[in-house]
Amino acid sequence: MAAGLYQRLIDKYVPLTEATFLTLVSVAQPIRNMDIPTKIATLTNHQLQIGLGTLYTTLHMLTQDYLIKDQITADDQHIYELTGSGLAVLAAERDRLGLLNQIINQLDLPTDD
């Protein structure tokens, strides 16, 4: 039902770009914009980072489409938080990645150890 309501956004965003994926995941809990790069570094075990310009652009785009909401505090801090539609898009991406993961795991590929 929820997927049906949000289908337009799912069609627009899924498959997610790396920047959109990391931004959505990092704002799953309310977070100040200045803390997002640190959160991304933690989430990716310091393997990936989003350029600041790309982060600003992605936050702007996601806010416009109400996948995330932006609240400005009294001390002019931007707090970002995932919305229901953002959650639906992330869930659709999880299902897509789950299927791809299942397919790739059927191959006997060497590990990177």
Added chain:
Amino acid sequence: MQRYRNVIKGSAAELNWLNAMVKKGWLLADVHGSRYDFTPTTTNYRLFTEYVPVDVETTATTNAVFTVLATATLKQPAIKVLYTGTTDPKLLAGIGTVTKDDPLQLKVALGLRNHLWNLVNVWTLGWVVAFTVMLMVLVGIQAPGWAFEVGPIIWLIGVVLGISQIVPIHRQVRQLRRQLQDYDDAWRPTWHIFLYKMPAAPDLTPIEDLGAWRLVGQDHHGTYWYDLQTMGNEATIREALQPLLPPHTEIRILSNLGLWPL
């Protein structure tokens, strides 16, 4: 310290130069047109350049990872270039950074090339006016013959300097077009395509990306004439068209020079 340089803003060439300047102890502080301002630094920075839409707020200058060093707003295309730096050890060590700028780089390069061409044109027009006035003065004072050669030499030097700036930018434009397969507004050979005995207008939607199609005309015998600007050749066009047309349709393709193929 100030440096003037005509480079494509946001390009790898510009970024490499800015990072090389940091290694020499000069950190980017501001950008105005082709002027770059630097301040001395002893800290090791890694710089990034990214394109940002003009309506995106970039005023939050610092966070735990990045510092905004400068922004440059371009008119053609209307976009901001954001210059950031980091001292984060992991980023300095070169971990992957996600950006998505390539298609915009072509537009910025085209904007810079057009700007430089305009400067050369303005220089030439200005020279025509200045030379006319100079001729009147030189004739009036009965100047020696060599004085009349000074004006054209100055003009020629200006044009050669301008073109020497444009040529490297043009090379990068061509390289970016090939990488992105984006030939919008670029010169491409025009092919004249005639389709005979067509029961109705063909639906060319599936092969739109072959190039720029334009319906030139049609007649009551079912002939349709299209102009197609494409980098493809005759065989490619014929191969793409055939599955979309009824079996009895006759296709004739005129070469890009407007001659019948031999």
